[in-house]
Amino acid sequence: MANLIEQLLNGLTLGSIYALVALGYTMVYGILLMINFAHSEIFMAGAFLGWAALIITRSLPGPWGILIAFVVGMLGCGILAVGIEKAAYAPLRRAPRLAPLISAIGVSIILQNAVFLWRNDFLAFPLVFPQVQIPVGSVQLSLIQLVILGTSVSLMILLWLFVNKTRLGQAMRACSQDREAAELVGIPVDRIISMTFFIGAVLGGAAGILFSLYYGSIKYNMGFVPGMKAFTAAVLGGIGNVPGAMLGGVLLGSAEAMGTAFLPESDWKDVFAFGILILILIFRPRGILGEKTADKV
Amino acid sequence: MKLLETKNLGMSFGGLEALCNLNMAVEAGEIESLIGPNGAGKTTFFNLLTGIYKPSMGKIIFSGERIDLDTPYRITQRGVARTFQNIRLFNNMTVLENVMVGRHCRTKSELFSAIFRTPQFYREESEIIHSARERLKFVGLLGAGNEIAGNLAYGDQRKLEIARALATEPRLLLLDEPTAGMTQGESLELGKLIQRISKEGVTILLIEHRMSLVMKLSQRVHVLDHGVKIAEGTPGEIQSNPKVVEAYLGVGGETQDIRELGHA
Numbered sequence: 001m002a003n004l005i006e007q008l009l010n011g012l013t014l015g016s017i018y019a020l021v022a023l024g025y026t027m028v029y030g031i032l033l034m035i036n037f038a039h040s041e042i043f044m045a046g047a048f049l050g051w052a053a054l055i056i057t058r059s060l061p062g063p064w065g066i067l068i069a070f071v072v073g074m075l076g077c078g079i080l081a082v083g084i085e086k087a088a089y090a091p092l093r094r095a096p097r098l099a100p101l102i103s104a105i106g107v108s109i110i111l112q113n114a115v116f117l118w119r120n121d122f123l124a125f126p127l128v129f130p131q132v133q134i135p136v137g138s139v140q141l142s143l144i145q146l147v148i149l150g151t152s153v154s155l156m157i158l159l160w161l162f163v164n165k166t167r168l169g170q171a172m173r174a175c176s177q178d179r180e181a182a183e184l185v186g187i188p189v190d191r192i193i194s195m196t197f198f199i200g201a202v203l204g205g206a207a208g209i210l211f212s213l214y215y216g217s218i219k220y221n222m223g224f225v226p227g228m229k230a231f232t233a234a235v236l237g238g239i240g241n242v243p244g245a246m247l248g249g250v251l252l253g254s255a256e257a258m259g260t261a262f263l264p265e266s267d268w269k270d271v272f273a274f275g276i277l278i279l280i281l282i283f284r285p286r287g288i289l290g291e292k293t294a295d296k297v
Numbered sequence: 298m299k300l301l302e303t304k305n306l307g308m309s310f311g312g313l314e315a316l317c318n319l320n321m322a323v324e325a326g327e328i329e330s331l332i333g334p335n336g337a338g339k340t341t342f343f344n345l346l347t348g349i350y351k352p353s354m355g356k357i358i359f360s361g362e363r364i365d366l367d368t369p370y371r372i373t374q375r376g377v378a379r380t381f382q383n384i385r386l387f388n389n390m391t392v393l394e395n396v397m398v399g400r401h402c403r404t405k406s407e408l409f410s411a412i413f414r415t416p417q418f419y420r421e422e423s424e425i426i427h428s429a430r431e432r433l434k435f436v437g438l439l440g441a442g443n444e445i446a447g448n449l450a451y452g453d454q455r456k457l458e459i460a461r462a463l464a465t466e467p468r469l470l471l472l473d474e475p476t477a478g479m480t481q482g483e484s485l486e487l488g489k490l491i492q493r494i495s496k497e498g499v500t501i502l503l504i505e506h507r508m509s510l511v512m513k514l515s516q517r518v519h520v521l522d523h524g525v526k527i528a529e530g531t532p533g534e535i536q537s538n539p540k541v542v543e544a545y546l547g548v549g550g551e552t553q554d555i556r557e558l559g560h561a
Binding site: 173177178180184185188190291 | 370
């Protein structure tokens, strides 16, 4: 039983990272109806920026290094994503929906290859947090797991407050319900789109750093699998729906952990996750909390 | 004074000319109407005025300045607001939030003050809620502020759309068939609302099929047919204009409108 709970906590840890990344997919989809496939590279970029910041600030005492790494990784990703949006998606705003999607895949390939040219194998990510186990009731939780859960939950609460309690969040929701009508009641839609990319990427960058702190190594293609899982999580929760992405991430992480607990080989984890994706697409394409797709069109 | 003026305005989609060489002016402070058979180009005209379409030729001048190259939100900031033929509310947001969104373009607070909760932020926030409530009261929806917009009755959704447009503080309000789908009683009530808006100093341009309402409210009526302006004048002049009657008769299926045209 304790083992099962430990597995579940492992699942929740990974799931909260998926959720952070899934939010980026879902917010962009909510406004542009576009799957931003470059988002998994934002995740990777966050990890590399965080790594660079940690190496540069090695000599700083206490928590300063990791704090700076988060700031650099998150802001850097935000700026990168806004730049990508302006360069690769904004010119295609009136093009058929497939065009920005292909553009996103292109951006993804460019970013991966740019990093690949510089470094094509694993880089060790500094393990900032000592590997101590903290007893929680009858189970053990590692410090880094606590950090991951704490950081992602805080970020999600902040996002929730932003979306629901601020005027810019209100404008964002208006854009995601009817972009044209929003523009006609005086909302600068292009700025709201940039802001959406920025926020999604800030969360994605943070997720990249958390993920690297957990696994201890980074690589140019590290975004692919977590990116696909986060996309699955977003679809599971109902793409375009913010609470849905959070729920989807946590559910997917837990389901994966449970799957590994009962299946003989942990390699089956990914099969499990993508099996879920296929099942949702067949039986409930709008996801758990998603609206009927007709509303969106 | 002319608040809105178009000069040789034209719009074509591929080979189809939706509007051709339109010269039209709306006087400040008036209620004016734009009528014409289905497909005459009325909604296209609204889409041009609000920047959804860019004209193929000609100019649009609002309050002395050219606006046809502006983005839709800039045009709204300049003081043009509209409602839609098929209601387009933010259905999942509350009634009050819908109106608050309309205030967005009249406020300054940026991300910075929203995050750090500066005093200015709170001042603006309460001002927005206050003025949104005022607008709801104006259209008679004050009690419904916390309801989800999509759950409102049809007629109330129309009123909410008007309240949202008013929240942008327009000088020119474009109403696209505001009484479509309403009962006679509801449309009379809406007519009164339009007159009250006009008394607040807002110029109104109305697209409407209900001729009784058009004739009662408007100071001037403009008639479009197949993208061309065929007549312009007071309601009395329009009713007796043979070209107008012909345009309506020629289309068919608008028999009710024609009868109203005769009796109004």
